[in-house]
Amino acid sequence: MADKSFLSWPFFEDRHRTLAAELEDFAKGLQVDHSDTDQACRLLVKAMGAAGWLQPTASEDGAPLDVRTLCLSREILARHDGLADFALAMQGLGTGALSLFGTAEQKAVWLPKTRSGEAISAFALTEPQSGSDVANSTMTATDDGDSYVLNGEKTWISNGGIADVYTLFARTGEAPGAKGLSAFVVTPDRQGFEITERLDTIAPHPLATLRFTDCRIKKSDLIGNPGDGFKIAMSVLDIFRSTVAAAALGFARRALDEALERVSTRQIQGAPLADLQMVQGHIADMALDVDAAALLIYRAAWAKDSGAPRVTREAAMAKLFATEQAQQVIDKAVQLHGGDGVRSGETVEKLYREIRALRIYEGATDVQKIVIARQTLGAFAADSANQGG
CATH class of the missing domain: 1.20.140.10 (Butyryl-CoA Dehydrogenase, subunit A, domain 3)
Incomplete structure (x- = not known):
C-alpha cells in the first residue's frame, strides 16, 4: 500500500486529497490489455475522458492549469499502469499550447474533445537533428498568402500515428534561432502529412516519425503570434x-x-x-x-x-x-x-x-x-x- 501521508503536506488543498482518493479507486479498477498499444491508448483516453479525469489537462476559459492536480494524477496513474499515465499526460502536453495561447475558436474546436476523450492529442517538437536543442529546428512553415506550407520532419512524437490533433512547431523565419519559430495546430488529414515510421521502445508507447511535404494549413491554424513558437514551447x-x-x-x-x-x-x-x-x-x-x-x-x-x-x-x-x-x-x-x-x-x-x-x-x-x-x-x-x- 503506497504511502499517502504526503497528502497532508501544506502543498495540497482538500480538493487535491479528494481527487487523489477518487482517482486511486478508478486506477485500481483499470484493466489494460497491453498487447495492442495503439488500441490500449485509445481505450484509456476514452475511459478517462468519460470518467472526467481528463478535465484538468486543458483550460477552455483561460484559467491556469492546476499543476498539483496534474502531478497527482500522473503519480497515481503511473503507480498503477505506465500506459495510463502516458495517455493522460499526452492529452495535457498535446493541448498545452492551445490552453495557454490558443484563440477562442481553436479552444472551442479542440479542448472539449480532448478533455472528454473524443480526440487524442500530440506535441510535435523534436526533429531528427534537434532533440533538446529546440532552437536548431529546421522544419519550415512558409507564408503563402492565406496559408502556411509545411516541409520537414518530426520524430519521437508521442501519440504519433493515433493522434487526431498535433501541436506542431516550425520555422517561420522572423529571426534566427529560437526567435524564428512558430506554433500551429495541425490535423493528420492534411495532404502532405505522412507517418513514415512507427518507433518501438523498451516500454511500448505510440511513437512515430512524421514527414510534411508541401503540407498546406490555414493561417488560422497559427497558435499565438508568428515567432512565438519557442516561448510557447518553453511555457508548456x-x-x-x-x-x-x-x-x-x-x-x-x-x-x-x-x-x-x-x-x-x-x-x-x-x-x-x-x-x-x-x-x-x-x-x-x-x-x-x-x-x-x-x-x-x-x-x-x-x-x-x-x-x-x-x-x-x-x-x-x-x-x-x-x-x-x-x-x-x-x-x-x-x-x-x-x-x-x-x-x-x-x-x-x-x-x-x-x-x-x-x-x-x-x-x-x-x-x-x-x-x-x-x-x-x-x-x-x-x-x-x-x-x-
Whole structure:
C-alpha cells in the first residue's frame, strides 16, 4: 500500500486529497490489455475522458492549469499502469499550447474533445537533428498568402500515428534561432502529412516519425503570434516538466511497495529478508529518494499554482532528481527480487523498462543540469548587481 501521508503536506488543498482518493479507486479498477498499444491508448483516453479525469489537462476559459492536480494524477496513474499515465499526460502536453495561447475558436474546436476523450492529442517538437536543442529546428512553415506550407520532419512524437490533433512547431523565419519559430495546430488529414515510421521502445508507447511535404494549413491554424513558437514551447514544458517527475515518482513508489512486500515475505535462513541490515539500508535509501523527490515535485507544482510566472529552475530540479532517483529505486527493487526481478512480465521488470525514457524526454538529465546551473548563476549575478557587488 503506497504511502499517502504526503497528502497532508501544506502543498495540497482538500480538493487535491479528494481527487487523489477518487482517482486511486478508478486506477485500481483499470484493466489494460497491453498487447495492442495503439488500441490500449485509445481505450484509456476514452475511459478517462468519460470518467472526467481528463478535465484538468486543458483550460477552455483561460484559467491556469492546476499543476498539483496534474502531478497527482500522473503519480497515481503511473503507480498503477505506465500506459495510463502516458495517455493522460499526452492529452495535457498535446493541448498545452492551445490552453495557454490558443484563440477562442481553436479552444472551442479542440479542448472539449480532448478533455472528454473524443480526440487524442500530440506535441510535435523534436526533429531528427534537434532533440533538446529546440532552437536548431529546421522544419519550415512558409507564408503563402492565406496559408502556411509545411516541409520537414518530426520524430519521437508521442501519440504519433493515433493522434487526431498535433501541436506542431516550425520555422517561420522572423529571426534566427529560437526567435524564428512558430506554433500551429495541425490535423493528420492534411495532404502532405505522412507517418513514415512507427518507433518501438523498451516500454511500448505510440511513437512515430512524421514527414510534411508541401503540407498546406490555414493561417488560422497559427497558435499565438508568428515567432512565438519557442516561448510557447518553453511555457508548456515549464508546466508539464514537473508532471514527468511525478510520473517517475509514481513508478518509484510502486517499486518501493513491491520491494517492501518482497523483503517482508521472502525468507532467508529462516528469517525475512527485511531482518538483514543490508536490506534495511536499501529500503532506507529508497524511502529517502521517494520523499525527497516528492518534496521537489510538489514545491515546483505549488509554486506554479501560486502564481509564479516561471518555475524553470524548480521544475528542472524536480525532473532531474525524481527521474534519476526513481531509476535507482527501481534498480534496488529488481535486485531485492533476485531472479524474479528480471523475469519478463514481473511488476519490477516492467517498471525497469518504463523509467528509462523519463530521464531523456522533455529535457534529458544533462540538459536539466545546464538549466539549473544557468538559472542559479543568473540569480547570483542579478543579486550581485542589485547589491552593487
